[in-house]
Amino acid sequence: MSTLDAIDTCLLRLTESMEGSLQSDSLQIWNELESVATDLLKRAILDGSDGETNRAWHLKTVASTRTTYLTSFQLMRSGKYYEAWCKLEEAEISLISLKRNRIYQSSEFAVDTLAKMVKNWQSLYPYAVFMSPEFAIKREECSICGLVVDPWSDCKHEPGIVYRGKECYRIVKTAELLGMSLVPDPVQKYSVPFIKNDQGERHDHYDYTVVSFVVDRLRSAVSGWTPTWTKAYHPHELFKDIGPEDGCPCGSGRQYGNCCNSNRGVLRPHIEIEFDERPSALLPNVTLAGYKERLSSEKSTWVDSRESDSQSNNV
Amino acid sequence: MNNTLFSVDVSETDKDREYWATRSWISGEASRKVRAADLLVVPWEDFREGHAAQFPQGTTDFLRSLARLLPEQATTIAVNKELFEEIALHGRQTRWPTIMVTAVMLPLLVNALTELAKKLIDEHPNEQTVQINLIVEGKHGHCIEIDYKGPANDLTKTLTEQAGRCLSRLENKPRHATASKK
Numbered sequence: 001m002s003t004l005d006a007i008d009t010c011l012l013r014l015t016e017s018m019e020g021s022l023q024s025d026s027l028q029i030w031n032e033l034e035s036v037a038t039d040l041l042k043r044a045i046l047d048g049s050d051g052e053t054n055r056a057w058h059l060k061t062v063a064s065t066r067t068t069y070l071t072s073f074q075l076m077r078s079g080k081y082y083e084a085w086c087k088l089e090e091a092e093i094s095l096i097s098l099k100r101n102r103i104y105q106s107s108e109f110a111v112d113t114l115a116k117m118v119k120n121w122q123s124l125y126p127y128a129v130f131m132s133p134e135f136a137i138k139r140e141e142c143s144i145c146g147l148v149v150d151p152w153s154d155c156k157h158e159p160g161i162v163y164r165g166k167e168c169y170r171i172v173k174t175a176e177l178l179g180m181s182l183v184p185d186p187v188q189k190y191s192v193p194f195i196k197n198d199q200g201e202r203h204d205h206y207d208y209t210v211v212s213f214v215v216d217r218l219r220s221a222v223s224g225w226t227p228t229w230t231k232a233y234h235p236h237e238l239f240k241d242i243g244p245e246d247g248c249p250c251g252s253g254r255q256y257g258n259c260c261n262s263n264r265g266v267l268r269p270h271i272e273i274e275f276d277e278r279p280s281a282l283l284p285n286v287t288l289a290g291y292k293e294r295l296s297s298e299k300s301t302w303v304d305s306r307e308s309d310s311q312s313n314n315v
Numbered sequence: 316m317n318n319t320l321f322s323v324d325v326s327e328t329d330k331d332r333e334y335w336a337t338r339s340w341i342s343g344e345a346s347r348k349v350r351a352a353d354l355l356v357v358p359w360e361d362f363r364e365g366h367a368a369q370f371p372q373g374t375t376d377f378l379r380s381l382a383r384l385l386p387e388q389a390t391t392i393a394v395n396k397e398l399f400e401e402i403a404l405h406g407r408q409t410r411w412p413t414i415m416v417t418a419v420m421l422p423l424l425v426n427a428l429t430e431l432a433k434k435l436i437d438e439h440p441n442e443q444t445v446q447i448n449l450i451v452e453g454k455h456g457h458c459i460e461i462d463y464k465g466p467a468n469d470l471t472k473t474l475t476e477q478a479g480r481c482l483s484r485l486e487n488k489p490r491h492a493t494a495s496k497k
Contacts, residue, residue, distance in 0.1 A: 132405035132406060134402070135403040136363070136400055137402070178402070183406040184406075186406065186407060187403075187406070
C-alpha cells in the first residue's frame with residue numbers, strides 16, 4: 001500500500017470513529033487508532049512528500065488528542081482531578097496545533113467541538129491562581145533546523161507550524177530564572193499550587209464538587225453538556241457564622257448586615273448545567289460547592305426544596 | 316493580586332531616536348541602522364536588575380512578521396547581537412516589544428499590527444490580551460509614548476486615536492517643556 005493509500009485508509013477509520021462528530025468514546029479504539037496513525041507518520045516522514053507527511057501528522061494528532069481527552073475524562077471519573085486537569089491542558093495545546101495547521105476542515109474531526117468541551121471542563125475547576133516562572137532567555141534554538149533563533153538568524157521556521165510532520169518549537173539552551181509569581185492566567189496551566197501535609201507530601205485541598213457533579217451525570221465522555229454561569233441566592237443558613245458587621249459573603253465589600261442580609265439569600269456565583277442526555281434520576285439535580293466545611297444538613301434541605309424534574313441541573 | 320484588563324497610558328517622552336542610538340548596549344553599524352530605520356524595535360530598559368536591555372519573549376518572531384508584512388520598510392532592533400536577550404514573563408498574554416515609528420509611518424505600522432492582532436484573535440478568540448508600547452515621533456522632534464494593555468481587537472483603533480490626539484496637541488509646543496499624561 002502506498003503512503004497516500006495508507007493515509008486515506010487511516011482517514012477513513014478516523015472518520016468512521018467520529019460519525020456524528022463525537023460518537024466513539026472508547027479509549028481502546030482511540031489508542032489503537034493513535035498507534036496506527038503514529039506508524040503512518042513515521043512511514044510518511046521516511047518516504048512521503050511534504051503534503052503527505054503533514055496530513056499524516058494531522059491524523060496522528062487528531063487521534064492522540066482524542067486519546068488524551070478520553071484519558072482525562074476517565075481520570076475525572078476516578079477522582080484524579082489534578083491529573084485530569086493536566087491531560088485537559090495537553091488536549092488544549094494539541095487542539096491549538098490542529099487549528100493552526102488546518103489540513104482538513106475542523107468540523108470533520110470535531111476539532112472546534114472538542115476545544116469547546118475542553119474549555120467547558122476547565123471552567124469548572126476550582127483553580128484560581130497558578131505558579132508562573134520568569135526567565136531571561138539568552139539562547140534558544142529551532143527544533144526543526146537547530147539554528148540559533150534571534151533577529152539575525154537565518155532560520156525561517158515559525159513556532160507552532162508543522163514542517164514535514166514535525167511541529168516547530170523553540171529549545172531554550174541558556175536561561176536564567178528571575179522569579180516566580182502567582183498569576184490567574186498562566187502560560188502553564190499544570191502549575192497549580194498545592195499545600196503539603198505534615199509528612200511533606202502534596203495535599204490536594206481543592207473542592208472539586210462542581211467537576212464531579214458533571215462527570216457523574218454524563219453517560220459518556222462525548223455526551224454533550226452546556227454550562228451557564230450566573231448568580232443565585234444562597235440560603236442565609238449557609239452563612240450562620242458570619243456576623244452582620246462582617247464582610248458580606250457575596251464579595252461586595254459591604255457589611256453583611258447592610259448588604260445581602262435583608263435579601264432572600266446571598267447572591268453568589270452559580271452554575272447551571274444543561275445535559276443533552278438526561279442524567280440518572282437517582283442523582284440529585286442540585287448540589288452546593290464550597291460549603292463542605294460549613295455544614296451538611298442544610299445542604300440536603302436546600303437540595304430537596306428545588307424542582308427535580310428539569311433536565312437542567314444546578315451547582 | 317491585581318490583574319489589569321485594560322489600560323492606556325500616553326505620555327511625552329524625551330527618549331528620541333538619538334537616545335536609542337547611543338545606549339551602552341548598542342554601537343557601530345547597529346547604531347547607524349537605528350538612525351536610519353523606518354521601524355525601530357527598542358528594549359525594555361532595566362526591567363529587571365542586572366539586565367539593562369531586554370525584549371519580551373517572541374520578539375524575534377514579531378520582528379519577522381513585521382518584516383514580512385512591511386517588506387519595503389527598514390526594520391531594525393536597537394541592540395548589539397551579542398547582548399540580545401528575551402524575557403519570558405508571567406501570565407498568558409501577548410507582549411509585543413516597544414516600537415518606535417514616525418508619525419508618517421504610523422498608518423503602515425497600524426495596518427501591520429491589525430493583521431497580527433487578527434491572527435491572535437483567530438487562534439484564541441475572546442481571550443487574547445495584548446501589551447505593547449509605541450513611541451511615535453512627531454514634528455519638531457516631539458515624541459509620545461503610548462502604553463497599551465487590553466483586548467487585541469481594540470488595539471489599533473486605540474493607538475491611532477491616541478497618537479493623532481496627543482501629537483496634534485504637542486505640535487505648537489516647545490520640545491520637552493513638560494511631560495503630559497492622560
